[in-house]
Amino acid sequence: xxxxxxxxxxxxxxxxxxxADVIGAVPKALAEQGVSIKVLIPAYPAxxxxxxxxxxxxxxxxxxxxxxxxxxVQAEGLDMLLLEAGHLFDRPGxxxxxxxxxxxxxxxxxxxxxxxxxxxxxxxxIEDWVPDVINAHDWQAGLVPAYLQLxxxxxPPVVMTIHNIAFQGLxxxxxxxxxxxxxxxxxxxxxxxxxxxxxxxxxxxxxxKITTVSPTYAAELLTPDFGMGLDGLLRxxxxxxxxxxxxxxxxxxxxxxxxxxxxxxxxxxxxxxAKNRAEVEARFGLTAGDGPLFCVISRLTFQxGLDMLLxxxxxxxxxxxxxxxLGSGEPALERAFIDASNRYAGSVGTxxxxxxxxxxxxxxxxxxxxxxxxxxxxxxxxxxxxxxxTLPVVARxxxxADTVIDANEAAMLADCATGIQFAPxxxxxxxxxxxxxxxxxxxxxAWAAMMxxxxxxxxxxxxxxxxxxxxxxxxxxxxxx
Ligand code: ADP
Ligand code: GLC
Numbered sequence: 001x002x003x004x005x006x007x008x009x010x011x012x013x014x015x016x017x018x019x020a021d022v023i024g025a026v027p028k029a030l031a032e033q034g035v036s037i038k039v040l041i042p043a044y045p046a047x048x049x050x051x052x053x054x055x056x057x058x059x060x061x062x063x064x065x066x067x068x069x070x071x072x073v074q075a076e077g078l079d080m081l082l083l084e085a086g087h088l089f090d091r092p093g094x095x096x097x098x099x100x101x102x103x104x105x106x107x108x109x110x111x112x113x114x115x116x117x118x119x120x121x122x123x124x125x126i127e128d129w130v131p132d133v134i135n136a137h138d139w140q141a142g143l144v145p146a147y148l149q150l151x152x153x154x155x156p157p158v159v160m161t162i163h164n165i166a167f168q169g170l171x172x173x174x175x176x177x178x179x180x181x182x183x184x185x186x187x188x189x190x191x192x193x194x195x196x197x198x199x200x201x202x203x204x205x206x207x208x209k210i211t212t213v214s215p216t217y218a219a220e221l222l223t224p225d226f227g228m229g230l231d232g233l234l235r236x237x238x239x240x241x242x243x244x245x246x247x248x249x250x251x252x253x254x255x256x257x258x259x260x261x262x263x264x265x266x267x268x269x270x271x272x273x274a275k276n277r278a279e280v281e282a283r284f285g286l287t288a289g290d291g292p293l294f295c296v297i298s299r300l301t302f303q304x305g306l307d308m309l310l311x312x313x314x315x316x317x318x319x320x321x322x323x324x325x326l327g328s329g330e331p332a333l334e335r336a337f338i339d340a341s342n343r344y345a346g347s348v349g350t351x352x353x354x355x356x357x358x359x360x361x362x363x364x365x366x367x368x369x370x371x372x373x374x375x376x377x378x379x380x381x382x383x384x385x386x387x388x389x390t391l392p393v394v395a396r397x398x399x400x401a402d403t404v405i406d407a408n409e410a411a412m413l414a415d416c417a418t419g420i421q422f423a424p425x426x427x428x429x430x431x432x433x434x435x436x437x438x439x440x441x442x443x444x445x446a447w448a449a450m451m452x453x454x455x456x457x458x459x460x461x462x463x464x465x466x467x468x469x470x471x472x473x474x475x476x477x478x479x480x481x
Contacts, residue, residue: 001472003030004081004131004156005039006118008111008140011252012076014046014095015356017299018246018380019138019163022213025249026468028077029461033469036079038126040118042089042110043071043082050075051082057126063116064088064109064178070117072126081126083117108171111140111199112179119147122156133472135159139169142203146181146191149206157475160207162200164377165221165228166303169199194229204233208475210241211468213378214399218243226375244468245402246378247461248387253360255388255455260360267455270389270448273364280365283358284324284349285341291320292441294434295366295390297359297381300329300337305372305395308427310336315431317347319438323370324362325350363388367447368437372422372430376400383459386418389451393433396423403459407440407450418454 009015011024027037043051054073061067066087073080083089088110091098098104118141122134134156136144145158173196176186186192191202204210212218220226222235234241252258255273256266262279265272280295281288294316298304306327309316316323325337325348337350351358363369369385371394378399382392386403394400400421407417420440422433441447 001035001469001476002129002132003035003037003472004118004121004134005037005137006114006134006141006144007039007041007137008095008114010039010041010078010080013050013080014041014044016095018378021249021380022163022246023137024076024078025247025461026465027079028249029247029465030468033465035469036129038079038081038129038131040070040081040083040114040121042095042114043084044089044095045092047082050080051084054080054082057081058117058120058124060117064113064180068113068117070121070126081121083114085113088113108169108175108179108197111169112143115141115143115199116147116180118144119151122148123151123153131156133157133159133475135161135472136203136207137161138163139167139200139203142169142199142201143179143181143191144203145206146185146202149185150180150182157208157479158203158206159209159211159471159475160203162204162210162212162221162377165200165226165230166375168193168201168228168230171197171199173197201230201233204230204237208240208478209471210234210237211471212241212243213246214402215243215245216401217377217398220375220398242467242471244464244471245399246380246383247464248380248383248459250387250460253384253387255364258360258364260357261364262361265364267389267452270451273389276361276365277367278365280324280362283361284351285346286322286324286349287346289320289322291322291438292367293365294321294323294368294370294393294437295362296323296325296327296370297362298327298371300327300333302330303374303376305374305425305430306333307336308372308430309370310340311427312431312434313340313344313348316434317344319435321347321434321438323348324366326353326355326358326362328352328354363390366390367441368393370434371395371400372425373397373400374425379403382419386454386457387459389455391437391447391450391454392419393437394419394421395425395430396421397425407436412446415449416453417450418457419450
């Protein structure tokens with residue numbers, strides 16, 4: 001099986017969220033199953049060093065306004081294909097947003113070009129390598145099957161993976177020509193979506209199979225509340241939709257070996273966690289205390305529900321809890337967490353920004369991680385939390401519902417709890433979950449048992465990689481049958 005991934009980010013090269021973690025990790029797990037896999041992403045400035053080490057394998061005289069080429073390079077155990085197109089990707093700062101905090105005005109061309117390049121590899125191949133299947137990830141790769149439709153000759157089937165349906169890549173229909181899309185594709189069966197061009201919509205309508213990143217989110221997506229306008233289309237394609245849970249890269253996320261920690265530890269010997277906790281307290285200006293140290297590592301957006309945590313902060317502090325926040329995003333939320341750190345100095349500490357190394361240390365040094373998301377396709381930070389013995393306190397939705405076993409009476413009796421879930425998703429129930437965490441934490445023996453259990457909970461990629469392989473085979477067979 002030869003497989004091409006098309007995506008907008010890939011850890012450790014370029015990352016703004018969980019998508020990058022997944023794109024960097026799945027290929028390694030699939031390679032172990034015998035899959036030959038290449039990953040196509042744009043050559044943003046951060047990848048210049050990598051481009052310099054690579055080899056040109058395809059070129060475009062004019063790719064949506066300028067010359068472009070694809071550079072192949074092996075790095076970090078991955079076979080990377082980097083789309084170099086200076087007019088589209090050679091820009092400083094955030095990969096999606098301009099300096100004014102708004103989407104780059106030509107994001108349609110930027111990611112249309114990525115999709116176009118993916119489709120070109122699908123039909124022509126790279127040297128002797130032609131993919132059997134293309135896995136397109138999120139809206140940025142949504143036009144891959146559209147461009148395949150426009151090309152001649154044999155073409156590989158496409159699996160479209162939804163990491164977050166909140167981002168759909170919607171653009172004015174006046175951009176059709178600039179994107180090289182022919183008018184006959186602008187139909188309700190093609191790229192048209194309520195009068196606009198819908199990148200994700202196109203991917204969902206034109207691909208052979210669809211996956212998303214947890215079974216619960218796959219079910220939620222079929223409802224108007226979660227489907228965000230695409231639920232009808234997904235209900236029609238239900239037979240082709242599957243939810244495959246994300247895993248984590250254990251080479252990067254293991255407290256036994258993680259170089260970002262001040263002390264390594266394991267389920268057998270959790271003593272080292274205390275040293276990490278002291279370091280987190282020092283870095284966030286927190287005073288030592290008897291209550292649990294909660295943490296947040298997150299984009300600060302409506303999705304993540306952290307306004308509800310702000311609402312419940314007085315409660316958390318009154319119970320003796322402390323909180324370390326690492327995040328960036330909406331300015332109002334950033335300001336509110338900074339204000340809270342001033343108001344509750346010593347109990348709440350905030351760092352605004354993106355800091356990969358610090359995120360590892362916080363996972364190691366905290367007792368619990370709070371994830372009150374309004375919706376969460378999968379979520380990775382609760383999986384890191386499990387692995388690091390940092391018990392997740394999560395909203396019961398999407399992948400959070402599928403990965404954390406709530407410490408209710410039955411689970412405690414059966415010795416299988418690994419964290420706390422709350423529902424319905426509102427501030428009152430989050431407050432209740434924080435109370436439950438503090439009560440459980442006071443029973444240090446029960447808490448330590450839960451930590452050990454959480455750390456042993458399987459969170460690697462093996463099972464899910466096998467499930468992806470089944471989907472790729474089904475996509476391939478749907479073409480040959
Ligand atoms: P999403 O992709 O919706 O943001 P996930 O939980 O799937 O949510 O993935 C988020 C990823 O980004 C995790 O690897 C998390 O550790 C990381 N992350 C989020 N915010 C920060 C931050 N401020 N600094 C460092 N890492 C962060
Ligand atoms: C998205 C989702 C997140 C998921 C990640 C990787 O960013 O918001 O829940 O874990 O993609 O699939």
